[in-house]
Amino acid sequence: MVTTADAPLSAHAAVHVPVESLAVAVERRVAAALGGAEPLLRGSERADFQANGVLPLAKARGLDPAALAAEVAARVGELDAVAHCAVSGPGFLNIDVADRALLENLAARAADPRLGVPTTPEPGVTVVDYSSPNIAKEMHVGHLRTTVIGDALARVFAFTGETVVRRNHLGDWGTSFGMLIEQLFEEEDAPEDIAALDAAYRRARARFDAEPEFAERARLRVVALQAGDERTLAAWRGLVEVSQRHFQEIYAQLGVLLEETDAVGESHYNPMLPQVCAELEAAGIAVESEGALCVFPEGEGDGAPLIVRKGDGGYGYAVTDLAAIRLRAGELGARRLLYLVDARQARHFAQVFATARRAGWLPDGVTARHLPFGMVLGLDGRPFKTRSGETVALQQLLDQATAKAAEIVSAKNPELSGEELAARARQVGMGALKYADLSNNRIKDYVFDPDRMLSLTGDTATYLQYAHARMRSVLRKAGEAGADPAVTPGLPLEPAERALALLLDGFGTAVAAVAETCEPHRLCSYLYALASAFASFWERCPVLKAEHAGVRGNRLLLCGLSARTLELGMDLLGIEAPAQL
Ligand code: ARG
Numbered sequence: 001m002v003t004t005a006d007a008p009l010s011a012h013a014a015v016h017v018p019v020e021s022l023a024v025a026v027e028r029r030v031a032a033a034l035g036g037a038e039p040l041l042r043g044s045e046r047a048d049f050q051a052n053g054v055l056p057l058a059k060a061r062g063l064d065p066a067a068l069a070a071e072v073a074a075r076v077g078e079l080d081a082v083a084h085c086a087v088s089g090p091g092f093l094n095i096d097v098a099d100r101a102l103l104e105n106l107a108a109r110a111a112d113p114r115l116g117v118p119t120t121p122e123p124g125v126t127v128v129d130y131s132s133p134n135i136a137k138e139m140h141v142g143h144l145r146t147t148v149i150g151d152a153l154a155r156v157f158a159f160t161g162e163t164v165v166r167r168n169h170l171g172d173w174g175t176s177f178g179m180l181i182e183q184l185f186e187e188e189d190a191p192e193d194i195a196a197l198d199a200a201y202r203r204a205r206a207r208f209d210a211e212p213e214f215a216e217r218a219r220l221r222v223v224a225l226q227a228g229d230e231r232t233l234a235a236w237r238g239l240v241e242v243s244q245r246h247f248q249e250i251y252a253q254l255g256v257l258l259e260e261t262d263a264v265g266e267s268h269y270n271p272m273l274p275q276v277c278a279e280l281e282a283a284g285i286a287v288e289s290e291g292a293l294c295v296f297p298e299g300e301g302d303g304a305p306l307i308v309r310k311g312d313g314g315y316g317y318a319v320t321d322l323a324a325i326r327l328r329a330g331e332l333g334a335r336r337l338l339y340l341v342d343a344r345q346a347r348h349f350a351q352v353f354a355t356a357r358r359a360g361w362l363p364d365g366v367t368a369r370h371l372p373f374g375m376v377l378g379l380d381g382r383p384f385k386t387r388s389g390e391t392v393a394l395q396q397l398l399d400q401a402t403a404k405a406a407e408i409v410s411a412k413n414p415e416l417s418g419e420e421l422a423a424r425a426r427q428v429g430m431g432a433l434k435y436a437d438l439s440n441n442r443i444k445d446y447v448f449d450p451d452r453m454l455s456l457t458g459d460t461a462t463y464l465q466y467a468h469a470r471m472r473s474v475l476r477k478a479g480e481a482g483a484d485p486a487v488t489p490g491l492p493l494e495p496a497e498r499a500l501a502l503l504l505d506g507f508g509t510a511v512a513a514v515a516e517t518c519e520p521h522r523l524c525s526y527l528y529a530l531a532s533a534f535a536s537f538w539e540r541c542p543v544l545k546a547e548h549a550g551v552r553g554n555r556l557l558l559c560g561l562s563a564r565t566l567e568l569g570m571d572l573l574g575i576e577a578p579a580q581l
Contacts, residue, residue, distance in 0.1 A: 019108040019116045022081055022097055022505050023049060029082075030093065033075040047086075047094035048502055051076075054091035065091045081105075099493045102501045106557055107487040109504065115565055116508040119161035120515075124335040126162045127328045128154045131251075131258055132341070134171030135243035135265070136180055136197050139250050139394040141384045141448075142342065145373045148437045150340035151256040152520040152573045153371075159572055160515050165332060168247075168258050169324065170265030172240055175314070178222030179204045181235045182214070185221075190238065194246035197239065240265075253398055254430055255574060269323035273315045276323045277308055285358050295355045306351040321352045325368065326361040336367050338518065343372035343443070371518050374445035376437075384448060397433065397448060404450040405429030408462070412581065424578060428454070428462060431575040435461030438573055439524035459528045461575050464566060467531035469581040471563035474543055478556050481544065485557045488550035496537040500558055503530045507565050511572065520573060527569045534562045 027041040030051045039053030054072055058065040069087040076093065077085040081101035088094045109116055130150020133139045150166075158164040183204035184190060191197040207214045224232040244260055251258045277293055280286035286295045291311035297303035308319040328334045339349060349370035356362040378384040384392050406425035410416065416424065436453035440446045454462050478485065493501065503526075510526035513519075543559060546552040567577040 018114055018118055018508075019105065019112040021116055021508050022101060022105050023502075023509065025081060026076070026079065026095055026097065027051070029076050029079050030072065030095075033072040041095075043502065044094065046088070047096050048498070049095045049097075050088070051093040051095060052091065054093065058091065069093065097502075099491070099498070100489050102493060102498060102505075103487050103489040103491070103554060105505060106501055106554075106561060107489070110485075110487075110557060110561055114508075115561070115568055116505070117159065117511045117568075118508055123161040123163065125165060125333050126157045126336040126338065127165045127167055127332065127334045128157070128338045128340070129167045129169050129324075130154070130338075130340040131247075131256070132167075132169040132171070133243075133247060136177070136194075136201050136239050137243075138194050138198050139247065140391040141376050141394060141397060142391065143394055144376055144397065144433075145437055146340040146342070147251075147254065147256055147258075148434045148574070149371070149373060149442060149520060150338075151254075151258070152434075152438055153338060153340070153514075153518055154257060155572050155574060156511060156514050156520070156523075159511070162336075165328075165334065166258055166262040167324075167328075168263040168265075170240075170243075170263050172243075172265035173267040173270055173320075175219075175222050176201075176205075177236060177239065178220075178225055179208045179215075179218040180239065181225065181232055182218045182221040183207065184235060191242060194242060197242055250394060250398070253402075253426065254434070255576065257574075266317075266320045269320045269327070270315070272323040272327070273309075273319050276319055276326065277315075280308060280322075280355070280359060283359060285355065295351070297351065298354065298358070303351075306355055318348065318352060321348075322356055322359075322361070325352070325356045326359075329356075329362055329366045329368075335365060337362075337369070339368075339370045341370060341372070343374070346370060346372055369518065371442065373442045374440070377445050377447045379447060379449060381447060398430070400450050401433040401453065402426055402429035404454050405432065405462075408454055408456070409581070424581070427576040427578050428465060428581070431461035431465060431570070434573065434575055435464070435524060438520040439528075441521055442519055459524075461570070464527055464531050464570060464575075465577060466581055467534055468563055468566045468570070468577045469579060470538070471534065471559050471566070472579045474559050475556070475563060478544060478559075483544065483556060484549075484553050485560050486553040487557055488553055491548070491550050491554060493554075494541055496533075496540045497555070497558060500530075500533045500537045500562065503533045504558075504561050504565055507569065511569075514572075523569055523573060527566060527573075530562065530565060530569075 023041060026049060027039060030039045030041065030053065031037065034053050034057050037053055037057050039051045041049050041051050044050035054069045055065055058068045069091050073085045073087050073093055076082055076095060081097050083096045083098040085093055085095045128150050131143060131147040133143050154164050154166050180201050183200055187200065191200050208218055221232060225236060244263065248260060277286065280295065281293065286293050286308050289305065292307050293309035294305035294307055296305045306318050307316060309315055325337065328337055353362065353368045362368055376384050386392055402425050405428035406421060409424045409428055410421055432453040439459060452458065453460055456462055456466060506526065510523050513522045537558065541555055543552065543555040546555055570577045
């Protein structure tokens with residue numbers, strides 16, 4: 001038994017107390033003064049924070065709003081961190097925090113490796129289903145958003161302390177593979193890469209449509225595949241391998257977390273499908289209809305049924321998703337299932353989730369959410385297509401962004417070697433491409449425009465990366481000069497310093513908002529505001545040239561925290577922050 005006296009001191013030191021946001025502390029105080037009613041606290045022109053909530057409470061209790069506001073203001077003003085709290089207009093409170101409180105908070109924040117981002121009180125398992133391309137085909141523009149947004153959410157949830165299970169639900173099973181394998185058996189060379197595979201797939205499809213004998217052989221090949229015929233299975237494994245290599249190459253370039261082991265494709269659930277159907281049928285949830293096994297939507301409505309088994313005995317996309325839910329919420333113990341799939345599949349997921357609930361595979365307390373997103377448009381504002389009207393390969397989009405980034409990086413750093421340039425161009429290009437996607441409201445369409453996404457002055461990752469590199473350069477110079485980023489809490493703050501400090505204070509709230517809403521653009525807006533506040537601060541407040549050593553220390557601390565916050569924030573979005581650009 002370990003007594004307290006025996007416990008090593010380092011154990012105490014390791015207990016990390018996260019820094020609390022001043023805004024959150026003030027909000028809590030306002031809430032307490034309002035008798036538990038939830039106030040809305042926001043930044044304002046006239047004060048650090050403005051709170052409402054007095055008026056509704058006064059109304060509900062039949063009190064005089066002015067008197068209530070004065071009483072609440074007095075109680076909020078008692079808080080040490082609050083410099084003044086005044087009533088404004090009909091029941092608003094204008095609240096300013098004290099410079100000292102801001103500086104002390106910055107010092108505590110600097111000692112917090114999480115920079116004020118709270119962990120979730122009861123961590124559980126979150127499954128993020130994203131990317132999910134189909135094997136034997138090149139990834140295309142349609143896979144961009146699911147991959148980028150899914151990865152950002154996987155990172156954010158992991159950082160809040162969730163156990164995140166990434167699931168790449170590959171389309172690796174189904175009748176079309178019979179056709180493709182038959183075609184490959186009849187051709188001389190086995191395809192070595194995805195382009196060759198993609199081409200063979202097209203040839204197979206053309207023959208399937210034109211040659212009835214081929215179509216028949218393709219059907220028999222499906223039967224052989226289902227029955228586990230060794231030669232057919234070996235060919236199928238070959239397709240999966242070539243495809244996986246392609247997917248992993250794309251993921252590596254993009255810098256997304258997905259690994260081969262995260263790929264649990266549709267084939268994985270195939271052996272479970274008879275049991276899933278049997279359970280649905282036994283529970284009376286699925287019924288035979290015209291030879292097929294169907295789940296009819298509950299209640300009124302003209303909704304078409306969810307077909308869990310086709311008339312010919314074949315299983316489809318829907319029942320595979322049911323089996324996946326059963327496994328994820330069951331064996332994996334997930335309490336949250338997230339699906340990054342385009343908006344056209346909204347009905348599919350609504351029906352699948354409803355069926356899984358009825359079957360008991362999604363118990364109370366387990367949430368399942370389809371997170372739809374808008375389309376990627378071409379420069380003409382229409383769905384992205386090649387000139388000949390085909391879908392655009394994802395690789396081509398990555399190449400465009402990287403090429404544009406290489407121009408920008410080499411213009412700024414003509415001395416870089418080819419290798420260094422390529423590495424930096426990838427960081428800048430992929431960051432820009434991801435940010436352009438993530439910074440939009442998830443559900444809206446956006447235009448894929450490499451010039452705009454790499455603008456040095458706009459709301460782009462490139463702008464954030466430059467801001468970050470500038471901060472790092474100041475910190476390097478300060479280090480060389482031996483300047484100390486120590487806080488001197490007694491000094492007054494300039495408005496640009498306060499604005500920056502207040503933004504740093506809001507980091508945890510911004511990250512928490514992404515976890516709550518599954519909307520990464522909230523973190524993008526936050527980081528852009530932070531980088532902009534830093535730019536104003538930088539313009540107005542000399543750092544290394546500050547005369548007073550205490551002022552210099554405070555400003556250096558602001559630089560250091562801004563750099564760390566930007567870096568961590570970008571990392572949570574999957575965007576790299578090189579120390580130099
Ligand atoms: N492979 C599917 C497609 O390309 C997307 C799969 C999405 N995930 C899922 N669990 N259904 O449309």
